[in-house]
Amino acid sequence: MADRYTELINTPIGKTIAKQIGLPAPVVLERFDPNRPVIDGPVLFGGAPGATLGGPVAATLAHIGAETYTPLQEELRSAAAAAGLDAKIFNAETAGAEQTFKALVFDASGITDSTQLVELHRFFSPTIRRIRSCGRVIVLGLTPELVSHPRQRVAQRALEGFVRSVAKEVKKGASANLVYLTPGVDARLESTLRFLLSPRSAYVSGQVIRIGSSANAEEPDWSAPLAGKVALVTGAARGIGKAMAEVLARDGAHVVVLDVPQAAEALATVAADLGGSDLAVDITSEDAPKLIADHLLEHHGGVDVFVHNAGITRDKTLARMDEERWQLVLAINTSAIEAINAELVERQAFRANGRIVCVSSIAGIAGNFGQTNYGTSKAAVIGIVNAYAEEAAGLGITINAVAPGFIETQMTAAIPITIREAGRRMNSMSQGGLPVDVAETVAWLASPGSDGVNNNIVRVCGQSLLGA
């Protein structure tokens, strides 16, 4: 699974050589294993004075049975007690160096002005080196744009810079992410916290996730959050789309896999392996939106999760790019999504608490040499998410996108070696992600518990240096 450099560097000899000549030393990232707990190690849960999110955080930690420690702070201890969380006590002054953590979770919602940002330093400075390999840093704050007091807004906005910097310091395959919640709203945090704490978020780092209010109270069966759901994934005959189909099926969904008719054979195999169904159609064909809607409504009475994964690249520098290349990329990567969404909404194909998940790319955020067409199409995907989020919320569904960075697929295997190596290593994890990393992120967004997550673009890039 890991690339050959990562494999080599993790042999005893490789480790020694890498250390001596200063090569990046990527660790083999931990990935989801149904036989392991959500988080395999102790969690330290801290907070700035006045923190308000202790309740939902403690509840999640109690539900997942995490061995939790808190500093001796009244509000944290009370929140733990109320949630039935048997939290131990951590005091940096007396704790031995052998006390390490798999995750550091910090509730920064109580920080109301920039002078209080020192609380970040107070909590993390003595604890950041206690993070285990493939550990997690999660900071919780309030969505700055929705905070009315200017100084509080400034302080909350500052969290982003902190988390992104910490993400670059943690190393050893650990990640750091920020979750913003809407002030004054009882946020449904559990789905997102589970994702970020677990190995499912292996390649997600340096990200900001915004959670708003929830219209639904659907409590998932966490061992099969998509049980009873129908999910369609486009471009699922191979690559990342196939991994998405596998993960969504693993999480309990009936998956309809879609790809071009030329890939029908591979597609049928994927469907058969997953106990799903297949639909061979070119999404750019004129009747594609209708065919898809018909299929979903006739065979499944609608759809719960629709993943717009199909996408292509047709690289050329702009001056040498013919219009056909441009149009093909835009048609598949952007316009097809708009047409299909419109049809599905029009036909009321989405069931309650439905999900649209699009696939953008860091090329759509940072731009890329030779990819003016692709960059445009993937930035447009972000535009689609932003433009339709409000309407989606009105329909009781969410629309979000994942933006993969360098993912080990046939697409990236085709890149010349030097550029490929650079792409692989230019991120905080010093390695490329795997299709399953994108798939896990999609599954989190698709979960019935993620209804508060709308209008988010979540990069799955190991905190790529591009477009950071």
Added chain:
Amino acid sequence: MNSSVRRVAILGGMRIPFARQDGPYAKASNQDMLTTTLDALVSRYGLEGEALGEVVGGAVLKHSRDFNLVRESVLGTKLSPATSAMDVQQACGTGLEAAIVVANKIALGQIDSGIACGVDTTSDAPIGVNEDLRALLLDANRAKTNQQRVALLTRLRPHMLLPEIPRNVEPRTGLSMGDHTAITAREWGITRQAQDELAVDSHHHLAAAYERGFQDDLVTPYLGLERDQNLRPDSSLEKLARLKPAFGGPEGTMTAGNSTPLSDGASAVLMASEEWAAAHGLEPLAFFVDAQTAAVDHVHAREGLLLAPAYAVPKLIDRHGLALGDFDQYEIHEAFAAQVLATLRAWEDPVFCKERLGRDAPLGAIERAKLNPNGGSLGAGHPFGATGGRLIGALAKSLHEKGAGTRGLISVCAAGGEGVTAILEGA
């Protein structure tokens, strides 16, 4: 059968100053110290020739020949030889358990008066012979002929000559009490500073109690000691800060200064029914209201070895509809500063109170000025069996000074993961 329960009066306490191990009492036996202490109590309260209901007491470190330690001590005092006596033993809870036995018998009308007492020597400690040697000697004892005895002698090996010295170690964990408490200190995040502060308070409060004459009728001089040998009136944070960690490794927070030293000493408390007290012209200092023990699973559940009182106290105060803050004085035995601080923290902690005690709200904090105001074991020392008597005697007197109806709480942690607690009320 007497169906009514009588109030149990505490009439007075007496002890000898506590000495450090191998100090002035190095050659004094448990029986010597206990006899002296009982006689001092007898003289102070005019009990010469009196046949009391019962004298109950014990020692933790005891020679096998001392199977009837208390009775033998009573026979050496001026009490009437018709005073029956009984040995009890519950590690550091021995002294308080002795008082509970006496109190219960008085309450039920089985006796009208009694003495609860306790003693310990860590200097004149019993030494056991090696287990293999013991087996050999017992075999020799059973042998019928000299030939058989000589044959047995050939089994003698050098290692058998090493004696078994009693060690302050928990049998089921192999850890010393200090090691256990170091774990507790770390679990509860108790700092060195906080422990040293408590230790300094203990010394200063005890020194002040001696200065204002509070101890005059509670302590009788013995073998040249007039005050507790361990007491350092000039103890300070600066001095304590210089000490090296004694438990918990090089980064440990526990030192010889904030842990009690091994000590020698004895104490006794006179208890009676109100009628007996009146008939003897003695004024009750306080009443022994109730008591509660508890135990924790320090072996499998890995709970704090010395945190059992944290469980006992809530049961005790609930029974009387009292809150933790409803007491005028708290006497918490200071085995280690860390153990006292962890207990206080446990009562304040919402998680401990919910998860361990099943309570919706924490018991809360206690006013620190009311904690061990006349000094504690860190200052005085801690001869295991004698600490309970020291606490009862001093608290009863203090509550009497504060006035009738004032309340005091006693809490003693003990080896084996046990705890003994009691409520006293000023008379």
